[in-house]
Amino acid sequence: MSNTLTDYRRLSKLRGHRQINFIRAAIVGVAAGLLAVFFQHALHQAEALRGLVFSYAQSFPFGWPLFALFCATLGGVSAWLTVRFAPEATGSGIPHTKAVLLHLRVLPWRRVIPIKFIGGVLAIGAGFSLGREGPTVQLGAAVGAALATLLKVPRRASAHLISCGAGAGLSAAFNAPLAGFVFVIEELRRELSPLTYGTALxxxxxxxxxxxxxxxxxxxxxxxxxxSLPLSALPVVLLVGVAAGIAGVAFNRLLLFSLQQVPRLRSNLPRSVRAALIGVVVAAVGWYVPDVLGPGHGAIERLLHMAETPTAPGVKYLLLLFVLKFLLTIVCYLSGVPGGIFAPLLAQGALLGLLVGSGVSSWLPEASGGPAALGVVAMAAYFAAIVRAPLTGVVLIVEMTANYDLLFVLLAASMTSYLVAEWVGEKPIYESLLQLNLSLRGPKESKNLEPILIDVVVEPRSPMDGCRVRDLELPRGCLLVTVKKGGEEHIPGGDTLLREGDEVTVVIAGERATSSSFVRSLAVAPYD
Structure with missing residues (x-):
């Protein structure tokens, strides 16, 4: 009787903590939303300033040096601020957020928030082919970390606030709440515990x-x-998926290869100077092809709406734009300034779809279904091939188009591109960027070794499936504290049998990074 009463009190306490975390998640969402709005407004002002400088420079016969000076200065200052004050704010921020959630990196939010904000505004405002969505994810994660610190949330529970803050950032960046929620589940956490999806949503x-x-x-x-696309356009949709898969693999490999070469270049050039030189390249390309400047939102919207009109861009221009956007995004990412690849990937995908659609329309106008619709479908397919989060891409496009009739073709194209990338053995880009960063700098854990709390869901055929708790051979410092079966939480004993679908909560002390990776691996089914 006493044991039953004790278990009941422990479970009631756990439920109380979960409800408190839901309230904290709402606060994180509000704060992340406000920060995302301010970031977006600042970027619009910076891009408007770039437009004024560009127009003013073009009014002179030899005005290009003025525009180049503008791009180089903003890019160089952005890189200098990042290197000097917050190296964690480099690039997209999504790989760093994943590392924080895996306890391989720390998130110094006091430095990351201002530098990510200012550096991102400067770099993207300079016309670098980078997006605000990745930085907004890291800003949201930093908001979660800040709230955890200010409210003195135990470190073992702060990961949920960081992950839900990241999802809130993506939700606010795209005005797409379901995409932000799915991104947390599919890309950042990869588990479906009630606390994870509750706080994320x-x-x-x-x-x-x-x-x-x-x-x-x-x-x-x-x-x-x-x-919407008719069923007769399905062969062309699958063709778009194949093209997106091939192009996505090429993008991943070229980006990673380029990043691997940067440390090998025995150059004494500071990163700020390198970023300034890349700013000159951006100015040179953008001077003649302005559509490649910045994330690409405005250019892609205009090209998609022009695709069904007599003034539609030709195949040659679309091909030129795709190649330049493809290469310039990689070059700009090498600069190390705050800026992501989320929006540029969607822009490249749209261009690829327009290319395929325009080419097919000239041969089989009845079968293509229209270049514009294929451009929209290719955005999701290209994203799925590179990020390997097909559900996030599909949900994102459905929310942005408000056209649920596209759901089937979006799924068909995304799964095709996903399978192409899977077939050639390509890893997800954010996972690859994280591994590259760890190989260059190694893991860096917090000096505070307070225990952490992780949740995993037992997958079919995983080492946990069909195993009793006493036979798990958990690392030293790990304690399995609750098991949720069929909606009911239990305090496990040594004889408790774990089955697929069980939601397991583990407290980890000591070597957190290694132990958390090991525990997660026990719940994951092996690849055949």
Whole structure:
């Protein structure tokens, strides 16, 4: 009787903690939404300034040096700030956020928030082919870390606030709450415990409410009112998926190869100077092809809406734009300034779809279904091939288009591109970037070795499936504290049998990075 009463009290306490975390997640969502709105507004002002400088420079016969000076200065200052004050703010920020959630990196939010904000505004405002969505994810994660610190949340529970803050950032960046929620589940956490999806969903929705209340209901990309594709266009949709898979693999490999070469270049050039030189390259390319500048939102929206009109861009221009956007995104990412690849990937995908659609339309106009619709479909397919998060890409496009009739073709193209990347053995880009970063700098854990709390879901045929708790051989410092079976939580004993679908909570002390990776591996089914 006493044991039953003790277990009941422990479970009641756990449920109380979960409800408190839901309230904290809502606060994180509001704060992340506000920060994302301010970031977006600042970027719009910076891009408007770039447009004024560009127009002013073009009014002179030899005005290009002025525009080049503008791009180089902003890029160089952005890189200098990042290197000097917050190296963690380099690049997209999503790989760093994943490392924090795996306890392989720390998140110094006091430095990351201002530097990511200012550095991102400078670099993207300079026209670098980088996006704000990745930085907004890291800013949201930093908001979660800040709240955990200010509210004195135990470190073992702070990971949920960091992950839900990241999802809230993506939700606010795209005005797409479901995409932010799915991104946390599919890419960042990869588990479905009630606490994870509860906090992620609450934060994503509250962040989106804040965003819509301040800037309206418009999504990041205005790609609505495109016709649905008929079933007869399915062969072309699959062709788009194959093309997106091949191009996505090429992008991943070239980006990783380029990043691997940077440390090998025995150059004494500071990163700020390198970024300034890349700014000159950006200015040179953008001077003649302005559509490649920046993330690509405006250019892609215009090209997609022009695709069904007599003024539609030709195949040669689309090919030129795709190649330049492809290469310039990689070059800009090498600069190390704050900026992500999320939006540029969607822009490249749209260009690829327009290319395939325009080519097929000239031969089989009845079968293509329209270049614009294929451009929208290719955005999800290209994203799936590179990031390997097909559900996030599909949900994101459905939310931005508000066209659920596209769901089938989006799934067909995304799964095709996903399988192409899987078939050639290509790893997800954020996972590869994380591994590259760890190989260059090694893991860096917090000096505070307070225990952490992780949740895993037992997959079929995983080492945990069909295993009793006493036979798990958990590392030293690990304690399995609760098991949720069929919606009911239990305090496990040594004889408790784990089955697929069970939600397991483990407390880890000591060597957290190694132990957490080992525990997660026990719940994952092996690849055949």
């Amino acid at each position: 609450i934060a994503a929705v509250t962040a989106d409410i804040v965003t819509r209340a301040i800037i309206g209901h418009s999504p990041s990309f205005e790609i609505r009112n495109f016709p």
